[in-house]
Structures are given as C-alpha cells and as structure tokens.
Amino acid sequence: MIRFDNIAWHAGAFRLENVSFTVPEKSYAVLMGRTGCGKTSLLEILCGLRRPHSGRMFIGGRDVTNEPPGERGIGYVPQDGAMFPTMTVRQNIGFALRLRHRSPDEIQRRVNELAAHLGVAHLLDRLPQNLSGGERQRVALGRALAAKPSVLLLDEPLSALDEELRDDLATLLKKLQRELGVTALHITHSRSEAARLADVLFRFEGGRVIEAKGSIQ
C-alpha cells in the first residue's frame, strides 16, 4: 500500500498542493497526466529524492516521510533506465545486493534468476551502452527488483520504446507485478498503456491527484 497524505511541494512557480491518494496493496496503479504536470516530481518525492514542504507518505502503513531513500523499500525505474554506465548488466542488477553485503553466491543466484525472468541472461557481461532501449529498461527493472522491494515505481518506462517492444515490456511488467506481489505505481501520459495495465487509475488535474475510476479488470 502506498498512501500520500496532503503532500505539498513547490519549485518556483510550479506547485503541487494537497496531493492525497492511496494505492491499494499489491495493485498495479497508473497515474496519468500531461507532460510537466508534476508526475515525476511526485515519484521523486515518494523515493525521497525531493523533500515535500508538508504532508506525509506511507508505504505498507509505515510513515516513510523522513526516511532516507534507500530505507523505503522502493524499486525505482526512471524513464531512460539510468543505467550505471561503468558497470556491466550483471553489476547493475546486483548493485543493491552488494550494498547489503550479501554473499557473492547469493548475488549470483539472484542476478541469474532475475536475468532469466527478464530475458537478459545473454547480456550479463555487456556494458549499458551496448544495449538497446528495451534491453536497458529490462535491466533497470531487474536492478530495481533485486533487493525485493515492496513497492515498484515506474516513471514512463515504455515511452522511449517502439510499439512492439512496448507491448512485450508491458506484458512483462504486469506479469512480474503479479508474480512478485509488489505494489506498483506507474506514471504515463499514454491512455492505451493505462487501459492495459491499470488496476487502479489516477489522474493529475490542476496540481491534485484524483482517482479516475475503480478497478478496470
């Protein structure tokens, strides 16, 4: 479960006011809105990369408003994948586990398992600059999921891909979310993407978030 409670944030003339909404546990929520409406900023606030001026945020009932980003139990996939450019795919996926001082065997097992799941097992020794856009997003997804987060945040993960890849990755996202039982919050400006993926749909309007409808499926 993810809950935003009266979140306010502003930068210059841009303002988010009284943002309150709840993403139910283990559901796939999609937040829609026009480019520049504050979707990414809201995701970054939930990640802990920006500090809200007021309001509180909860993940699984725990108040994470003042917790450091790495302790919130979040897996974050930004729009461009944001690969670590000097690390191989293997090192990218295993990064969070290395930070947690897991044994090399455990890291290798988890990396292999995720790589097989995501269809990137043959790319493990490549550097990110030698990957296609779709491969990069799959690796970014694996990296975000490696430490078994309870929440997966996806910032327009399909927007830079061509149609065929977009369909493949959308199917994979939904399948993974179901299998792993994570709560997903996916932001996009694409109606078709939202219709395909959302259990719950939210819409950004005038600096606030409103629930567009209940369960789609």
Next chain:
Amino acid sequence: MSAGHTRVSPFWLSLGVVTGLYLLFLLALLGATATYTTPGQLWESLGSREIRYSIGLSLATCTVSALLALLLAVPVGYLLARGRFPGKPWLDAALDIPIVLPPMVVGLCLLIFFQTPVGKVIDGVLPFTYTIAGVVLAQFVIGAAFAVRTMRGVFDHLSSRPEDVAMTLGCSRGRAVWLVTLPAAKRGMFAAFSIAWARSLGEFGPILVFAGATRMKTEVLPTSVFIELSVGRLEAAVAVSIVMVVLAMVVLVAVRLAGERL
C-alpha cells in the same frame, strides 16, 4: 563539407583556408624553434646540472600541484554543477578570479598574503615564500581554477539520474557519487588533471614573484628559459623550450588517447 558532396562550397573552402593558415602559423613557430639549434647543442644544454634540476623540479611540482588541483576540483565542480543555493552565480564568478587576474598579480597577491599575520603563521609551519612549496602553491592557484572549470563541465554533462537510482537502492549521496558518478567521470578527471598539469608547466609570472628564480632551488622550466635568455644563452633557452614543447605534446596526445579509451 558533408559526405557525398563532390564539390566543396566556397563557404567550407574559406573556413578550411582560415584553419589551414592558422595551423601553418603554429607549425612555423614550432619548426623555427626546433631548427634554431642542432641536436648536439640541444644535448649539451640538457646535460647541464641546472637544466636537469629544472626539468626534474618542473615534472615533480606540476604533478603535485595538478593532483592537489584535482582533489579540489572534484568536490567544487560537483557543488557548482549539482548544488542549488543562494549566491551560486557569485561563487561561480569568484572561482574564475585566478583565470582573469594577470599572472604577475597572482604572484604579488600570494607574496602579500604571506606577509599578513595569518600568512606568517602558515609560513612558520610550512615555509612557502621562495621555496619549492611556493612553486607548487603558485602553480596550484592557476591550475586549480582550470581544473574546477573542467570538472564542473564534466558533472554538468553527466546525468544525475543514475546517482538518484543508487540512492533509492541504498546508497547515501556520498556513496552514490563514489560508486556511480566518479567512475563515470574518470575521463573528465584525467582531462582536468592534464589541463592543470599543462597550465602548471607553463606557469612563470606567479612563480617568479612568489617563489623566486634561484638556480638549483626554485628554478622550473619557464624560469630556466628566462634565466638563460637574460644571460644571453639563446641555445640553452631554445633547448629548454623544446623540452617544454615535447612535454606539452605528450600531454595533448595523452588526453586525446585517454578520451578515446577511458
């Protein structure tokens, strides 16, 4: 001069002519200097104890000052590129002071600073005025300003996104910079070091004013050129100049190669 065009337009031709003339001028300067002396005279000049000391001191002080400049440039460049704070444009402009000040004035400022009570205390602990440490400090003041500019540009061009992701995965900001950003910036760090090193090699004014031009003590390569010229030994001045040209070329090539390989 795009590919596929068989006829070169007058526009590109005129740009090519201007570039070619400029390159020709640079090569003529280097060629005239290189052919002014014979290999025998060059070897004889380089064999002198004073010149060998000057070469050694230049290499050592440039390396130390460039390393110090890089140590300063990485955090300051990062702050300028990623930090958001009041007065940032003023800080940005202030850090360019060593670049815009006339070199002699930098030397004079250093000399005067070490006459102040604070400067005297520092000089008491580690003597700078008219010492090798002073040579390093004079080189550092100028080299660091260029290294900071370079590192700021490097961090400006590196996306902060991977660092953000690293933080969500469990890193503190510092650890994210260490593990993700700095490895990605290694090419830029090498460029910043090389630029600081090359600037330090050519530094003359501040060293002359602040550290002096004492033979076998604070004499670096530009000082040698000055001393040799002032006593009328043009061949020795040319020999030292050729050494500096070769070193500068080595740095230029190293930066280019590193740019491709790192």
